[in-house]
Amino acid sequence: MRALVCDFDGLILDTETVVFDSWRSVYAEHGLELPRAEWVAAIGTSGPCFDPLAGLLDLVASEAVALEDSPNGVRAAKAAGLFCVAVPGPITRGLDFAEADRVLPSLAEWSLDDLLATRASGPPRGR
Ligand SMILES: [Mg+2]
Secondary structure, eight states: OOEEEEOOBTTTBOHHHHHHHHHHHHHHHTTOOOOHHHHHHHTTOSOOOHHHHHHHHTOOGGGEEEEESSHHHHHHHHHTTOEEEEOOOTTTTTSOOTTSSEEOSOSTTOOHHHHHHHHHTOOOTTO
16 A cells, blocks of 8 residues: 545545535525535535546555545545545435445544554444
8 A cells, every 4th residue: 555545524624514504504594404415415526536646646546545434435436446445424424335445433543554454354344
Protein backbone atom coordinates (compact mmCIF):
# COMPACT_ATOMS: atom_id res chain seq x y z
CA MET A 1 0.00 0.00 0.00
CA ARG A 2 1.47 3.34 -1.06
CA ALA A 3 -1.43 5.74 -0.57
CA LEU A 4 -4.33 6.36 1.75
CA VAL A 5 -6.98 8.44 -0.01
CA CYS A 6 -9.26 10.10 2.52
CA ASP A 7 -12.53 11.80 1.82
CA PHE A 8 -12.83 15.00 3.86
CA ASP A 9 -16.47 16.04 4.35
CA GLY A 10 -18.13 13.59 6.68
CA LEU A 11 -15.01 11.50 7.22
CA ILE A 12 -12.29 13.78 8.61
CA LEU A 13 -14.80 16.34 9.85
CA ASP A 14 -18.56 16.03 10.17
CA THR A 15 -19.48 18.91 7.91
CA GLU A 16 -22.46 17.01 6.52
CA THR A 17 -24.64 17.38 9.63
CA VAL A 18 -24.24 21.15 9.96
CA VAL A 19 -24.83 21.72 6.25
CA PHE A 20 -27.97 19.59 6.29
CA ASP A 21 -29.26 21.28 9.45
CA SER A 22 -28.61 24.71 7.93
CA TRP A 23 -30.46 23.92 4.71
CA ARG A 24 -33.28 22.26 6.65
CA SER A 25 -33.68 25.55 8.61
CA VAL A 26 -33.77 27.58 5.39
CA TYR A 27 -36.42 25.27 3.96
CA ALA A 28 -38.44 25.50 7.20
CA GLU A 29 -38.31 29.33 7.09
CA HIS A 30 -40.14 29.05 3.77
CA GLY A 31 -42.64 26.49 5.07
CA LEU A 32 -40.97 23.60 3.30
CA GLU A 33 -39.51 20.33 4.46
CA LEU A 34 -36.11 19.08 3.31
CA PRO A 35 -36.37 15.30 3.34
CA ARG A 36 -33.28 13.75 4.89
CA ALA A 37 -33.40 10.80 2.50
CA GLU A 38 -33.17 13.09 -0.53
CA TRP A 39 -30.30 15.03 1.03
CA VAL A 40 -28.20 12.00 1.91
CA ALA A 41 -28.72 10.48 -1.53
CA ALA A 42 -26.73 13.40 -2.98
CA ILE A 43 -23.82 13.23 -0.52
CA GLY A 44 -20.60 12.30 -2.25
CA THR A 45 -21.87 12.94 -5.77
CA SER A 46 -19.23 15.49 -6.66
CA GLY A 47 -17.91 13.07 -9.24
CA PRO A 48 -15.24 10.45 -9.60
CA CYS A 49 -11.99 11.82 -8.22
CA PHE A 50 -9.82 8.79 -7.70
CA ASP A 51 -8.47 8.27 -11.21
CA PRO A 52 -6.85 11.75 -11.45
CA LEU A 53 -5.34 11.34 -7.98
CA ALA A 54 -3.90 7.97 -8.88
CA GLY A 55 -2.40 9.48 -12.03
CA LEU A 56 -0.77 12.29 -10.08
CA LEU A 57 0.77 9.87 -7.65
CA ASP A 58 1.72 7.36 -10.35
CA LEU A 59 -0.19 4.68 -8.51
CA VAL A 60 -2.07 1.66 -9.62
CA ALA A 61 -5.38 1.08 -7.87
CA SER A 62 -4.11 -1.90 -5.91
CA GLU A 63 -1.55 0.36 -4.19
CA ALA A 64 -4.15 2.61 -2.57
CA VAL A 65 -6.84 2.35 0.07
CA ALA A 66 -9.77 4.78 0.03
CA LEU A 67 -11.67 5.93 3.11
CA GLU A 68 -15.19 7.17 2.46
CA ASP A 69 -18.26 8.13 4.46
CA SER A 70 -20.93 7.95 1.75
CA PRO A 71 -22.21 5.21 -0.57
CA ASN A 72 -21.58 7.51 -3.57
CA GLY A 73 -17.98 7.98 -2.48
CA VAL A 74 -17.59 4.23 -2.03
CA ARG A 75 -19.02 3.70 -5.51
CA ALA A 76 -16.50 6.16 -7.01
CA ALA A 77 -13.60 4.50 -5.19
CA LYS A 78 -14.66 1.03 -6.30
CA ALA A 79 -15.18 2.24 -9.90
CA ALA A 80 -11.54 3.37 -9.83
CA GLY A 81 -10.54 -0.08 -8.59
CA LEU A 82 -9.51 0.96 -5.07
CA PHE A 83 -9.93 -1.09 -1.93
CA CYS A 84 -12.47 0.98 0.03
CA VAL A 85 -13.16 1.23 3.74
CA ALA A 86 -16.46 2.91 4.58
CA VAL A 87 -16.75 4.87 7.81
CA PRO A 88 -20.32 6.20 7.92
CA GLY A 89 -20.90 9.48 9.75
CA PRO A 90 -23.98 10.70 11.63
CA ILE A 91 -25.78 11.64 8.40
CA THR A 92 -24.80 8.59 6.33
CA ARG A 93 -25.01 5.95 9.07
CA GLY A 94 -27.70 3.44 8.18
CA LEU A 95 -27.27 3.80 4.41
CA ASP A 96 -26.33 0.85 2.24
CA PHE A 97 -22.56 0.34 2.21
CA ALA A 98 -22.67 -3.11 0.63
CA GLU A 99 -20.21 -2.02 -2.09
CA ALA A 100 -17.48 -1.21 0.46
CA ASP A 101 -14.77 -3.76 1.13
CA ARG A 102 -14.99 -3.01 4.84
CA VAL A 103 -17.28 -0.97 7.06
CA LEU A 104 -15.96 0.51 10.28
CA PRO A 105 -18.13 2.30 12.86
CA SER A 106 -15.43 4.91 13.56
CA LEU A 107 -11.78 5.73 12.94
CA ALA A 108 -11.33 6.80 16.57
CA GLU A 109 -10.48 3.33 17.79
CA TRP A 110 -8.38 2.29 14.78
CA SER A 111 -4.70 2.80 14.16
CA LEU A 112 -3.27 2.81 10.64
CA ASP A 113 -1.93 -0.70 11.31
CA ASP A 114 -5.44 -1.82 12.31
CA LEU A 115 -6.84 -0.23 9.19
CA LEU A 116 -4.32 -1.89 6.91
CA ALA A 117 -4.91 -5.22 8.61
CA THR A 118 -8.59 -4.98 7.68
CA ARG A 119 -7.52 -5.18 4.07
CA ALA A 120 -6.22 -8.68 4.67
CA SER A 121 -8.81 -10.13 6.99
CA GLY A 122 -11.53 -7.62 7.84
CA PRO A 123 -12.72 -6.64 11.28
CA PRO A 124 -15.76 -8.04 12.96
CA ARG A 125 -18.63 -5.87 11.71
CA GLY A 126 -19.60 -4.96 15.26
CA ARG A 127 -16.26 -3.60 16.42
MG1 LIG B 1 -17.80 12.58 2.35
